[in-house]
Amino acid sequence: MTWEPERLDDQGHLTEADPGAMLPAVAASAAHIRTGHRCAVEAGVERLAADGRPRAIVVVGMGVAGLAGDILAAVVGNGAPLPIVTVRSYQLPGWVGATDLVIAVSGSGDTEETLALAAQAVRRGCSLLAVGPAGSPLEAMAVQASGVFVPVPVTGPARAGLWLLSVPPIVAAAALRLVQADADLFERVARLLEDIAHRCRPSSESFINPGKSLALDLAETVPMIWGTSQVSAVAAYRLACQLAASAKYPALHGTLPEAGHHQVAAFDGPLAERDIFADTSGRTLRLVVLRDTEEHPQVTRRREAALRLAAERDVPVTELAAEGVHPLERIASLMALGDYASTYLALGYGVDPAAESAIAEVIARISP
Numbered sequence: 057m058t059w060e061p062e063r064l065d066d067q068g069h070l071t072e073a074d075p076g077a078m079l080p081a082v083a084a085s086a087a088h089i090r091t092g093h094r095c096a097v098e099a100g101v102e103r104l105a106a107d108g109r110p111r112a113i114v115v116v117g118m119g120v121a122g123l124a125g126d127i128l129a130a131v132v133g134n135g136a137p138l139p140i141v142t143v144r145s146y147q148l149p150g151w152v153g154a155t156d157l158v159i160a161v162s163g164s165g166d167t168e169e170t171l172a173l174a175a176q177a178v179r180r181g182c183s184l185l186a187v188g189p190a191g192s193p194l195e196a197m198a199v200q201a202s203g204v205f206v207p208v209p210v211t212g213p214a215r216a217g218l219w220l221l222s223v224p225p226i227v228a229a230a231a232l233r234l235v236q237a238d239a240d241l242f243e244r245v246a247r248l249l250e251d252i253a254h255r256c257r258p259s260s261e262s263f264i265n266p267g268k269s270l271a272l273d274l275a276e277t278v279p280m281i282w283g284t285s286q287v288s289a290v291a292a293y294r295l296a297c298q299l300a301a302s303a304k305y306p307a308l309h310g311t312l313p314e315a316g317h318h319q320v321a322a323f324d325g326p327l328a329e330r331d332i333f334a335d336t337s338g339r340t341l342r343l344v345v346l347r348d349t350e351e352h353p354q355v356t357r358r359r360e361a362a363l364r365l366a367a368e369r370d371v372p373v374t375e376l377a378a379e380g381v382h383p384l385e386r387i388a389s390l391m392a393l394g395d396y397a398s399t400y401l402a403l404g405y406g407v408d409p410a411a412e413s414a415i416a417e418v419i420a421r422i423s424p
Contacts, residue, residue: 057405059275064268064404070258073403076410078302079258081216082395086249089388092208092223093242099206101224102231104185109232110157112139114148114182115225116173117161120215123297124161124187124222126290131226131383132235133286146172154181159225163214165192174198187224204228213410215301218294218391226384237384245388248380252389256396267396273374274299274401277342278327279307282315282362284355285348287383291390292346298398302409305401316358323369344374346390349381 063069070079115125125142132140143149146169152158158177162170165188174197177184184203188194189210198205206224210217223242230237256267263269281296283289289311296309310319322328327341343366345359366373376393378386402409 064262078399078409081212083253086246088219089246092220095208096206096224096227101228105231111155113157115142115159118169120218121161127222128225130286130290148176156182158182160186161221162188162194163210165189165194252392268400270397271400279342279344281309281344283311283346284351287387288346288348294391295394302398303402312355313358328371342372347377
């Protein structure tokens with residue numbers, strides 16, 4: 057596989073090399089916001105507030121479904137009056153019990169780990185909210201447990217259905233008065249994603265297309281992606297996941313100030329050494345900073361110091377700024393750009409961004 061940047065402006069290639077239609081799936085994010093909100097309202101998630109506020113919210117899910125919990129925690133923010141925890145495994149923490157709300161999320165509705173955790177939640181007497189496809193084993197479990205089930209129309213790769221899975225838990229949190237999130241907010245987010253889709257459309261040339269420009273920055277480098285807040289930290293993790301899943305491309309992710317205590321040391325390592333006389337840069341480190349409007353003052357100081365250090369070490373840097381006011385707007389803007397960039401990076405390498413052969417092979421090898 058070789059990086060050929062001219063592929064990004066070849067409309068024929070962008071269509072032929074994307075048989076799974078990942079680019080159109082990414083462009084459907086705005087529609088997914090609206091559909092996820094409508095499905096949550098129609099399913100009656102406000103019923104969760106009838107028993108009062110839970111002691112804690114535990115979101116269980118794998119892959120993109122687990123991101124729904126991270127997004128929920130970031131949108132509610134540090135002012136949350138209760139803990140919001142995401143569990144990605146087979147076992148609920150011992151403290152989870154009858155006074156807690158468990159939100160089980162699965163793009164397929166039959167994810168092994170998620171079903172196991174949901175079953176444990178039912179046995180412990182937890183309130184249960186489940187999000188997944190209609191007619192799935194997850195729906196059957198939720199109905200049997202008298203929980204609330206939100207059916208969402210996930211099609212294609214589950215990671216492209218991020219907002220179908222992530223919006224219903226936010227609607228539930230709004231019903232519990234943990235965050236201000238009304239219909240107007242979701243419409244604003246959808247319009248923002250439509251605007252980003254227009255800017256990142258395949259027919260837009262690389263020099264003005266922010267998705268293609270970010271892909272060009274990332275190509276032939278080892279990306280180290282940092283967030284500067286809870287919001288942008290989740291977006292950094294999402295970008296690293298998308299680079300792996302769509303472009304089959306490895307990346308590191310971290311969050312300031314923590315990343316400044318260890319990852320910054322890579323500025324002095326072998327991947328930060330570049331031969332300025334070479335014809336190509338080779339595999340060099342690239343720092344990608346996802347900036348949020350709500351940074352702690354000390355985080356801002358660390359970010360500025362790290363960027364100065366990167367410049368002194370000749371480490372290339374890409375900075376991306378969140379758009380919008382509400383945390384959901386800001387996190388959606390950063391994730392959308394990363395979703396486009398990872399897809400364009402795949403297409404620039406001639407990789408099918410929708411293919412998941414390695415993931416499927418691992419699952420097949422452990423299946424009974």
